[in-house]
Amino acid sequence: METHHGGQWNKAFLPLLLLLSVFSTVGSSSSAIRFRLAPLARGAAERQVPMQAGAPFKIALFADLHFGEDAWTDWGPRQDLNSIRVMSTVLHNENPDFVIYLGDVITANNIMIANASLYWDQATAPARNRGIPWASVFGNHDDAAFEWPLKWFSAPGIPPIHCPQNTTSYSGEEECSFKGTGRLNLMTNEIKHNGSFSSYGPRNLWPSVSNYVLQVSSPNDPQTPVAFLYFLDSGGGSYPEVISSGQVEWFRQKAEEVNPDSRVPEIIFWHIPSTAYKVVAPKFGIPKPCVGSINKETVAAQEVETGMMDLLVNRTSVKAIFVGHNHGLDWCCPYEKLWLCYARHTGYGGYGDWPRGARILEITQTPFSLQSWIRMEDGNVHSEVVLS
Numbered sequence: 001m002e003t004h005h006g007g008q009w010n011k012a013f014l015p016l017l018l019l020l021s022v023f024s025t026v027g028s029s030s031s032a033i034r035f036r037l038a039p040l041a042r043g044a045a046e047r048q049v050p051m052q053a054g055a056p057f058k059i060a061l062f063a064d065l066h067f068g069e070d071a072w073t074d075w076g077p078r079q080d081l082n083s084i085r086v087m088s089t090v091l092h093n094e095n096p097d098f099v100i101y102l103g104d105v106i107t108a109n110n111i112m113i114a115n116a117s118l119y120w121d122q123a124t125a126p127a128r129n130r131g132i133p134w135a136s137v138f139g140n141h142d143d144a145a146f147e148w149p150l151k152w153f154s155a156p157g158i159p160p161i162h163c164p165q166n167t168t169s170y171s172g173e174e175e176c177s178f179k180g181t182g183r184l185n186l187m188t189n190e191i192k193h194n195g196s197f198s199s200y201g202p203r204n205l206w207p208s209v210s211n212y213v214l215q216v217s218s219p220n221d222p223q224t225p226v227a228f229l230y231f232l233d234s235g236g237g238s239y240p241e242v243i244s245s246g247q248v249e250w251f252r253q254k255a256e257e258v259n260p261d262s263r264v265p266e267i268i269f270w271h272i273p274s275t276a277y278k279v280v281a282p283k284f285g286i287p288k289p290c291v292g293s294i295n296k297e298t299v300a301a302q303e304v305e306t307g308m309m310d311l312l313v314n315r316t317s318v319k320a321i322f323v324g325h326n327h328g329l330d331w332c333c334p335y336e337k338l339w340l341c342y343a344r345h346t347g348y349g350g351y352g353d354w355p356r357g358a359r360i361l362e363i364t365q366t367p368f369s370l371q372s373w374i375r376m377e378d379g380n381v382h383s384e385v386v387l388s
């Protein structure tokens, strides 16, 4: 099933001035006021994100933003501004401690400049400019190669200008590229920002890149974990849509190392749902025990299951998995002893016109709890659910 088309090819071409105006709107300004980030603690392998004393830890999930879609039209850059507005509204209303960019941050198959990090940086600007730390995982569109629109080869011919001629970061012909920007380059550019908690992951797992763990730490003691957040690259784009057995083994060893007795709750993030999502997907509506508001398409799952779900189900500490990818689904359903959750389509890029929003997670320490709800662009809140 193809739910991830390349965008609105039929929109009119437009000079790149609009692009440039987007760059200057969102590309500038950066302050680091709220980056209250602990450096690596002695002996601790995982990066730590400290909780604030006396407050729950709140995370906003921004899923499927699809920046750079139809970058050569007036429609595309306008959607990016709309997506900025959604994120700004959610951040204003929720004031989260942390943001997770849950893949398909950009629509690389629509981007023909050599360095797609320009668009990536636009997408992370709302968190960055507020000093909110963030982490990201890759989706299937983030490092895809440019897909030539068929209509460019029809009667009117190939448009004379395909590539931005004057961007802030490039000049000359090398700025034009149809190869896509690889995961490693995107990651290199993201983690230059102090607010980014993302990581390349172990080299032996490449080309699967965004595999890493963060420790949410007690406000009283940075050594004391309150929860572990695991990020996995579910593939797609430049390689198949899969979590490999290599990643499964990495997870097994990593979990054994950081949380050997499964004492600390664990929360999992990746982009493409595993096939287990098909098992729990509601047929009609969203009957309990599932909780959500839209159930408008079928689950577009990873190509194969290589053992990740068995492993997660066996760990009593794993509370929930969060994915994006299906823009028309926003439910959480129980599966064995854990929850399988969708985020909520946040971006104006990507298919579907369902109203935009963001799933919010809230973690408390004593007693531990994990709750979630969806915050819409118009301010409404719905689909509250207790996940632990």
Ligand SMILES: *[C@@H]1O[C@H](CO)[C@@H](O)[C@H](O)[C@H]1NC(C)=O
Binding pocket: 115, 117, 118, 121, 169, 189, 192
């Ligand atoms: C690509 O763009 C990013 C962000 O704009 C920048 O930090 C990086 O240096 C660029 N890479 C190259 C090779 O110019």
Ligand SMILES: *[C@@H]1O[C@H](CO)[C@@H](O)[C@H](O)[C@H]1NC(C)=O
Binding pocket: 165, 166, 171
């Ligand atoms: C783009 O850059 C070239 C060379 O720097 C300059 O001559 C030209 O006027 C610029 N075009 C625009 C639209 O800014």
Ligand SMILES: *[C@@H]1O[C@H](CO)[C@@H](O)[C@H](O)[C@H]1NC(C)=O
Binding pocket: 030, 031, 032, 193, 194
């Ligand atoms: C990032 O942190 C380093 C060291 O604290 C500092 O020198 C640098 O200016 C910071 N960069 C930004 C963009 O805040």
Ligand SMILES: *[C@@H]1O[C@H](CO)[C@@H](O)[C@H](O)[C@H]1NC(C)=O
Binding pocket: 307, 310, 311, 314
């Ligand atoms: C899960 O637990 C069962 C029962 O303890 C065990 O037989 C099985 O091998 C475990 N599976 C994995 C993937 O660890």
